[in-house]
Amino acid sequence: MMGLSFQDKNILAPMVRVGTLPMRLLALDYGADIVYSEELVDIKMLQCKRVVNDILHTVDYVSPTGRVIFQTCERERHHVVFQMGTADAERALTVATLIQNDVAGIDINMGCPKEYSTKGGMGAALLLFPEKIEMILSTLVKGVSKPITCKIRILPSLTETISLVKLIEKTGVAAIAVHGRSKDERPQHPVHCDVIKAISQAVSIPVIANGGSQELIRQFQDIHAFRSATSTSSVMLARAAMWNPSVFRQEGLLPVETVIRDYIVYAVRYDNHYTNTKYCLCQMLRDQLESPLGKRLHAAQSTLEICEIFELSDFYESCRAAQKAKKADLQSVGLATTVKNDDEDLNAISLPIRFDKRKYMSQFTPKMLLLEWCRKMKLPQPVYHTVQRPVDRFFHSIVKVDERQYASTLWDKSKKLAEQSAAIVCLHTLGLTEVKMNESDSVQNRKRKLLCQIDEGIRLLNEEQNKKLHQHDPEHRQHHDPEHDAASF
């Protein structure tokens, strides 16, 4: 475990949106030795809760809004390298400590030239600050039990590049991945194999060559040629693998149709979000996107619809049925409590709303309005569950009302504010926030308006419920997204 080796390895490169669990597992099946996750930013990871998903057999890092930010499983545990975006050694260490037992290694992205990364001082912006690189890497090497790597781009001159990699080597990292282009070069520019080679000769740790997809790598044999041209220990593939991950197959490429079906099987099994599945499949279908098949894929709005296009709907149905049965089994032996807790967070209805004190009077805060509504509806009082995240000590609250949960997607400076924000999400969902106040309204007048609004909300709700009973609609249907059945396990 300690010694994930980077010698003589074929590696799936980190790729935002592409490098999620289904792609990583597929690359491993086809012959990749190591698979990197997409880059995940430290601050986002710090907000996540680690959830063991007993239905999918995964470990999920789930954001306060219920999104699975990083998902992993036993099959890849000894092969997956988690790539982090960071500009801060302490934050990086906190995240690394959180995830180290679920992954085989941790990589720091020092190559992303995109503004969203560089403006936070992350990605390629780090290349200008060797002392920061040194601090981040040595903090991780000292503080984490798993191998640390970093992925860089080359600098404008060879001398600068060599002195940077020597500094990186001294921090004790297990390997350096080198994308053989400078920060300002685009993917269509030729990759500088000679610079990667010079780096490889200048350091004694493994160097992983990257950047050869466009011009050099079409199939498995080309990987060896790229390794020889760069005199490196290992090779990392991004686009060639994104277009057809069977590039890792020693026996040769598989037809894209076969690869797509293999991908979908993993996407269904691990409940990958359909938008992500669609994105990856579009990359594979790239020159057929205008074909009838491509157009159908483009129009698909759920995993089931994607499965139908590729004649996998029977598989979809049986997989979902098995997952539901597993959930029922777990509940019957009392394991439902853990599952239910995860369910609860994941099912919260979320809106990006923050409490603005100026819009409310101290007598009629959102929490008080919600309490009043519950009283009138003869419901139990709202229950608030609030957490604080370590990175900035901000708070996030979920309120439970009538068996449903509501939360803001935003974090607040205090517990009180976070609870008010959650209450607003609930009121808003119930249609109770649109009370227009005039500056000149007296306190009595405002109170009267608010109570009228609550009564009106209750009347509308009753009306809606009666209509549903009349139509025999299943209860709560409007909040139930079949696409996310398994995600909420």
Ligand SMILES: Cc1cc2nc3c(=O)[nH]c(=O)nc-3n(C[C@H](O)[C@H](O)[C@H](O)COP(=O)(O)O)c2cc1C
């Ligand atoms: C869709 C996509 C997403 C990428 N996301 C990341 C990323 O998250 N982290 C990273 O270090 N590089 C990222 N890259 C860059 C690749 O890892 C790689 O360095 C680059 O594509 C050159 O390698 P290639 O010629 O094999 O494509 C991404 C590239 C692509 C095409």
